[in-house]
Amino acid sequence: MSRSRRKTPIVGHTTCRSEREDKKLWHQRWRTRERTALASTSPDTLDAHLTLLENQVSNVWSMGKDGRSYWPLKRQVATEDRIANRKGCNPQERASLKKRLLRKWMSK
Structure with a gap:
């Protein structure tokens, strides 16, 4: 991997190395809310259940990276x-x- 090169020069606007921790927190929050929503619904209404969207759980703009550019x-x-x-x-x-x-x- 010491000679690996970036094929397309697209870089993130950031001061952090990665968004790993932010993504872990987001996914944990999403799973928790989804689990409680599924537990509170009855088996009859399970077909009508809609999964949560990403914006309902967290804000993408508050994460470490602010976007990407060429x-x-x-x-x-x-x-x-x-x-x-x-x-x-x-x-x-x-x-x-x-x-x-x-x-x-x-x-x-």
Whole structure:
């Protein structure tokens, strides 16, 4: 996996690494409410039961990631140039910084 690359440069707007904990909480809440709704209905009305929607249990916008966007390679290169020129002191350091940033952004 050390050489795995991102095939499409789509990245999430986030400060967190993943939404795993948010999804676990959402799913736990959803299962609990669904279980209580099924327990409170009679066997005769089970056919009329509708499952809960995602929006009825939690808000997607309150989760860790705020969405996704396409970040083309051309803009990544422009951003890496700008950062390397600002932080690098000599040409060798700038080149290694550019290489490191692009590898970081293109990795999974």
